[in-house]
Amino acid sequence: MKRVLIVEDQADIRKLIRMTLEFEPYEIFEAPDGVTGLRMAGELRPEVMLLDVMMPGELDGLQVCRSVRADPSLRGMRVLLLSARGQARDREAGEQAGADEYLIKPFSPLQLVEPIERLLPGG
Numbered sequence: 001m002k003r004v005l006i007v008e009d010q011a012d013i014r015k016l017i018r019m020t021l022e023f024e025p026y027e028i029f030e031a032p033d034g035v036t037g038l039r040m041a042g043e044l045r046p047e048v049m050l051l052d053v054m055m056p057g058e059l060d061g062l063q064v065c066r067s068v069r070a071d072p073s074l075r076g077m078r079v080l081l082l083s084a085r086g087q088a089r090d091r092e093a094g095e096q097a098g099a100d101e102y103l104i105k106p107f108s109p110l111q112l113v114e115p116i117e118r119l120l121p122g123g
Contacts, residue, residue, distance in 0.1 A: 001027045002120055003046035007037030007064065008082070009055040013105075017050060020109040021116075034059030038067055041074060048119050050112075053083035053094065062097040069098035078119035082107075 004026045008014045031037035053061035068074045081094045086104040094102040101115040117123045
């Protein structure tokens with residue numbers, strides 16, 4: 001079963017994402033902040049990380065993404081950034097951080113599942 005890690009500081013958004021993905025054949029894990037998300041990524045080695053860009057605390061989503069890309073042991077992990085910011089410069093910042101996909105909030109369940117499927121091995 002493919003592992004998906006949701007890193008999102010807002011519990012209600014995490015819950016909505018989980019509810020969307022529960023219908024798919026994924027093992028779902030959740031982290032409430034960037035530091036926890038990065039630690040869980042190292043422990044769980046998920047195939048895909050759904051990563052909120054704007055999170056309070058020590059690490060925001062872009063910093064987590066850069067850390068994932070800098071860690072050779074996490075090289076195969078795919079990162080899908082989730083953000084309310086949709087300007088070209090925001091997408092560019094995500095690309096520069098090493099994100100594989102960038103999805104603008106709010107999004108529909110289908111808009112979330114499609115890029116995950118593309119990113120998964122064999123997708």
